[in-house]
Amino acid sequence: MTGERISDRVPDFARRLLAWFDEHGRHDLPWQHPRTAYRVWVAEVMLQQTRVATVIPYFEAFMAAFPDVTSLADADQAAVLERWAGLGYYARARNLHAAARVIRDQYGGRFPREPEQLAALPGIGPSTANAIAAQAFDRPAAILDGNVKRVLARLYAVEGWPNATATARQLWQLAEAHTPDYRAADYTQAIMDLGATLCTRARPACDDCPFAGDCHARAEGRTAELPHGRPRTGREQRRRRETTMLLIRDGAGRVLLTRRPPTGIWGGLWSLPEAEPGAEEEAARALGLTVRPEPPWEPLEHAFSHFDLTINPVPARLQESAGLNSPAGGVMDGEEGIWYNVATMERPGVPAPVATLLARIETDNEVET
Structure with a gap:
């Protein structure tokens, strides 16, 4: 130029x-x-x-x-x-x-x-x-x-x-x-x-x-070429991450949502508790809950700007709870988590893939009733 x-x-x-x-x-x-x-x-x-x-x-x-x-x-x-x-x-x-x-x-x-x-x-x-x-x-x-x-x-x-x-x-x-x-x-x-x-x-x-x-x-016949994309090395490939999300429902069909940390991915939003694969019950116990895991759902794919996330949803039924996380009053400590009624409560701020999973929960609840 x-x-x-x-x-x-x-x-x-x-x-x-x-x-x-x-x-x-x-x-x-x-x-x-x-x-x-x-x-x-x-x-x-x-x-x-x-x-x-x-x-x-x-x-x-x-x-x-x-x-x-x-x-x-x-x-x-x-x-x-x-x-x-x-x-x-x-x-x-x-x-x-x-x-x-x-x-x-x-x-x-x-x-x-x-x-x-x-x-x-x-x-x-x-x-x-x-x-x-x-x-x-x-x-x-x-x-x-x-x-x-x-x-x-x-x-x-x-x-x-x-x-x-x-x-x-x-x-x-x-x-x-x-x-x-x-x-x-x-x-x-x-x-x-x-x-x-x-x-x-x-x-x-x-x-x-x-x-x-x-x-x-x-x-010059270069409209498809310009502007140039980000240079990539021969070994560079898009990163992938994987997580397991727990869809814990109590006897009333409410779903447990927990607050994400204030920074990082989905910082400050409500989301589903996460667990290591195969450690769903241990993750629930860390929240003061005893649950019975159910068969997992199909994985859900979500693309971020710099990586792809695979979410493995695992439904679970609440068996009992203790301490801060008791759902007896319908809500947990408001800063940490809530029991969300998908049918009657206004949906709080959740990431898009969590909204997708909650929509399926609502459908499942309607079928069960």
Whole structure:
């Protein structure tokens, strides 16, 4: 990529992109009405590694529960995680909650306007900070999310994995060079929309793109190749993990849920007790329970970003209990576990595969009754 290749296109890029956006862009996303700093921030965090269609119902439910940054900051983390359950990447929710408390305590509940201040908040990187500054405050600030990386990498045939240091630096230079000093909010949305709706990862709609005649990847027949994927070594393979989950039911058909540790996978969510294979009864005794394991269910596969998890569900019937974990009153200590009635209680925040298993429990209970 030469300097001439950039300079030939920069002056016209924003004008053409905004003209396309005015006619074809997305103007009815829920965080655009109203487009406040708080709503933009929550949406930007939710959209990290998650598609718009998936985010919209979560965003609307989250706004109903926490309509402003102060209500979010004042909430318990457990309540925040429950509204996030099923969206994945739960560190995002924990960081969102932590950042809300910083804004409440250090900024008096008013959002900082400078990208540098925004980027200092938990869970907000440079691109997200710039997106908030641009969309909420109309500040000219370049963004470089996955969609923008793809657009620029194809337009200029940028070599290398976009997250590699040298390639990312090159893409940041391009992003900054193309960002206009006017209509910052619209431009930011426009370049994300271009990547999300036309310059997609698979089967891009090049014939509809306003930059089809300028795109080096298209001219060279490399749209499927660019941007490059993460380099893999010959020995590298996706990691796999395996766990056994206990579905312990009491005489009333309630299922035991325990709280996950505050950090790590599914941090802070409710889940099913886990055990080593063949040690299900020992794991139950550690909770103060005596159970009778039943035949295991078929394994359940769940994919994370960096590994695959195989869950081996083992149903078990409660025989007796003692101490803190006695279900006599219907609940355990609220910080550690609950006996969850799948038919009558609102489901707490649980990971997606646990929700799948609970749904099967509900079906089994209906059959038994």
